[in-house]
Amino acid sequence: MNPKLYFIILFFVLVSCNYNDQFPVKKSERISTVNTSVTQDYGNDYGPFENLFTFVNQFDAQDSAFDLQVFKDKYDQFYAAKKKAVYDSPELPAWIEINGLLLELTGEAKYAQELEEISANENMANYIEPFVxxxxxxxxxxxxxxxxxxxxxxxxxxxxxxxxxxxxxxxxxxxxxxxxxxxxxxxxxxxxxxxxxxxxxxxxxxxxxxxxxxxxxxxxxxxxxxxxxxxxxxxxxxxxxx
Incomplete structure (x- = not known):
């Protein structure tokens, strides 16, 4: 094989692998997207969840800046410092979407556990439903x-x-x-x-x-x-x- 052609193929294989790692296949997916769009409800204002919601937007846009490990690390930092009052936030649907996306991407039970905590707010039932x-x-x-x-x-x-x-x-x-x-x-x-x-x-x-x-x-x-x-x-x- 032509050495130049070999390196071109190798380059595209490596780029493809990196892309797949960056945007992992979801472990599972929500049943419905009805009533789950917080973008529609809140525009660009996500209150205390602003920084974390950046990762949701990046993933949806397949933005090369998205990094799942950084997303998880930032989530853990936020979770460790969050106050109980966060569950009364008017932007709570953004927190549901953050946990829902991480649940889909990782399959880790802790994100579903947090969705259960949120479900105590009965006004969030429609947002929670797709992740049951x-x-x-x-x-x-x-x-x-x-x-x-x-x-x-x-x-x-x-x-x-x-x-x-x-x-x-x-x-x-x-x-x-x-x-x-x-x-x-x-x-x-x-x-x-x-x-x-x-x-x-x-x-x-x-x-x-x-x-x-x-x-x-x-x-x-x-x-x-x-x-x-x-x-x-x-x-x-x-x-x-x-």
Whole structure:
């Protein structure tokens, strides 16, 4: 091969790899974008979240200045210093979008945990809803415990209807129903809250390992009528409020 041509190809391969690292593939994606555009509501004013929201804008624009590791580091600095009053901020939807994007990009449970903290503000329900469940192809992430139902076509054919039934946080009982599935292989990721030591996750009398602050993974073929039974130690949740 012509040496000059070789170095040109190598250059483009390296540039392509760097670009893919800079703009990583999302671990999962929100189900809907309805009612989640804070840009539409707040223009360029994001209050206390101004600096962090720069990373959201950069990612959306595929700006070469975007750096996921810097984004995460800046987030951790902000989180460590934030006050409880931040949850009463009129620009709170920007904080939801920041956590939602980091959840999509990293798959780390801590961002879903923060979305749960935000959800105590009932006015934010529409902004939170797209992140209750997120998807990666056929696979489902249960990030928050809200009543919700999704329908989609499995990549190998057949319709899947998945429903979450709960009155959380009034009760720690959560039921995940496959109301429609045709022996479909799906990886199900269930977030176990940081406070939920002793959470029980059972499918057809099979108990799955759970660890607070991470996801319990159930990878199997599902069929119509299958149910995941989750019991969260809700007394732990109530205790942390006092």
């Amino acid at each position: 469940l997120t998807k990666n192809g056929d696979h489902i992430y249960v990030n928050l415990f809200n009543p919700v139902e999704i329908n989609y076509q499995h990549s190998l054919g057949g319709e899947v209807t998945f429903r979450q039934e709960t009155t959380y946080p009034e009760s720690g009982s959560v039921r995940l129903h496959f109301d429609n599935a045709e022996n479909s292989y799906i990886e199900l990721y269930i977030r176990i809250p940081e406070w939920a030591e002793g959470t029980s996750v059972v499918v057809k009398k099979v108990k799955y390992f759970t660890q607070p602050g991470s996801y319990c993974v159930i990878a199997k073929k599902w069929k119509q009528g299958d149910v995941v039974e989750i019991e969260l130690p809700i007394e732990n949740y109530q205790a942390r409020l006092h």
